[in-house]
Amino acid sequence: MKDGKLQIGFIGCGGIAFNKHFPSLQALPDLCDMVAFCDIVEERAVKAAKEYGAPGAKTYTDYNEMLKDDSIDVVHVLTPNVVHAPATVAAFEAGKHVLCEKPMAHSTEAANQMLAAWKKSGKKFTIGYQNRFRPEVEALHKACEAGELGEIYFAKAHAVRRRAVPTWGVFPNKALQGGGPLIDIGTHALDMTLWMMDNYKPVSVSGSVFYKLGHLEEAAESNIFGPWDPKTYEVEDSAFGFIKMENGATIYLESSWALNMLGAKEAATTLCGTKAGAEIRSGMSVKDKEDKLVYNRGVHGKLMEEHCSPGSAVAYFSGPKLTDGVKEAMQWLNAIKNDTEPLVKPEQAFVVTQILEGIYKAAETGKEVFF
Numbered sequence: 001m002k003d004g005k006l007q008i009g010f011i012g013c014g015g016i017a018f019n020k021h022f023p024s025l026q027a028l029p030d031l032c033d034m035v036a037f038c039d040i041v042e043e044r045a046v047k048a049a050k051e052y053g054a055p056g057a058k059t060y061t062d063y064n065e066m067l068k069d070d071s072i073d074v075v076h077v078l079t080p081n082v083v084h085a086p087a088t089v090a091a092f093e094a095g096k097h098v099l100c101e102k103p104m105a106h107s108t109e110a111a112n113q114m115l116a117a118w119k120k121s122g123k124k125f126t127i128g129y130q131n132r133f134r135p136e137v138e139a140l141h142k143a144c145e146a147g148e149l150g151e152i153y154f155a156k157a158h159a160v161r162r163r164a165v166p167t168w169g170v171f172p173n174k175a176l177q178g179g180g181p182l183i184d185i186g187t188h189a190l191d192m193t194l195w196m197m198d199n200y201k202p203v204s205v206s207g208s209v210f211y212k213l214g215h216l217e218e219a220a221e222s223n224i225f226g227p228w229d230p231k232t233y234e235v236e237d238s239a240f241g242f243i244k245m246e247n248g249a250t251i252y253l254e255s256s257w258a259l260n261m262l263g264a265k266e267a268a269t270t271l272c273g274t275k276a277g278a279e280i281r282s283g284m285s286v287k288d289k290e291d292k293l294v295y296n297r298g299v300h301g302k303l304m305e306e307h308c309s310p311g312s313a314v315a316y317f318s319g320p321k322l323t324d325g326v327k328e329a330m331q332w333l334n335a336i337k338n339d340t341e342p343l344v345k346p347e348q349a350f351v352v353t354q355i356l357e358g359i360y361k362a363a364e365t366g367k368e369v370f371f
């Protein structure tokens with residue numbers, strides 16, 4: 001800490017660093033300084049330090065060198081998925097608090113190593129599931145906590161894109177990411193769904209994983225990010241899972257980067273409870289801004305739907321712009337400062353990783369996987 005501010009170092013200065021972490025932390029100048037930037041591509045670390053670094057910020061190409069700096073309190077791990085575990089473990093061994101991007105890890109073995117290193121360190125640990133901080137998601141979570149939906153016994157976790165294969169970074173690289181849309185965006189939808197259900201006890205999963213469109217030139221042509229390269233596309237293009245929980249509750253998870261289906265829905269969930277149902281209809285790729293959260297239930301003999309109303313419009317608002325990223329960063333830094341638990345608990349993120357791995361295994365073996 002310097003002048004009451006947490007000193008943050010970054011491992012990985014790519015897309016999520018520049019689009020979420022750096023601008024969000026920049027909005028919290030009273031809580032932190034961005035003092036160290038590491039990337040195996042040196043110019044990315046240098047660019048990050050120049051645009052966001054505190055005076056005297058340092059740059060590195062080897063995170064082990066960066067972690068030797070005792071003035072760094074907190075490390076954000078923002079690398080491809082397979083680097084999450086080694087970088088996080090090294091950061092805990094160096095005595096840092098760690099925020100690691102989602103998914104926690106590409107395998108449960110790697111995630112277990114992270115949990116072990118965290119517990120040994122006595123430091124704080126969280127995972128970057130910023131969708132939990134969207135206002136409509138927070139509102140639905142409050143309703144679930146208050147029991148307004150009753151017992152939630154069936155849910156759908158949605159992460160469906162029609163054609164939105166990421167064309168930057170290393171997303172279609174199996175060795176570096178561990179998988180495609182299931183591990184990349186299925187992870188957000190599943191995290192949100194489990195959090196709403198407050199149910200982290202899976203007993204079994206079955207699943208289907210498809211490699212149908214990724215290799216097709218004609219499918220790549222309609223990608224919203226511009227055509228992907230079918231020759232280097234290694235991961236699944238869609239994956240579906242059926243998850244049974246210890247109490248009998250069941251979740252259907254759908255995920256795709258490319259799928260011939262209408263109604264793209266991402267970072268979204270559908271919940272069915274004994275008292276009411278609810279849907280988060282917004283999400284990263286969905287346009288229906290006014291229809292983010294819908295409740296449904298029977299009222300006095302009629303089936304009803306309740307939609308969110310738009311707030312009143314104001315011409316000028318001088319307060320801080322509380323994006324999901326800023327809210328995530330604020331609660332994370334405050335959890336460290338105040339010695340409280342961050343919202344996203346590592347054990348919860350572990351269960352997400354466990355289920356995703358189970359779906360890949362079930363699809364590969366053609367058999368239901370039991371935990």
Ligand SMILES: NC(=O)c1ccc[n+]([C@@H]2O[C@H](COP(=O)([O-])OP(=O)(O)OC[C@H]3O[C@@H](n4cnc5c(N)ncnc54)[C@H](O)[C@@H]3O)[C@@H](O)[C@H]2O)c1
Pocket residue numbers: 011012013014015016017038039040041044061063078079080081083101102103128129130168169170184
């Ligand atoms: N929370 C979200 O919604 C969200 C969105 C996008 C990505 N992500 C996650 O963030 C992570 C990074 O994704 P991205 O889109 O920024 O990818 P990216 O490829 O744009 O950036 C990753 C960066 O890490 C660097 N890197 C790789 N290995 C390294 C190492 N050993 N040491 C230091 N730097 C290293 C790369 O050079 C690259 O600059 C992934 O795990 C991804 O799942 C999360």
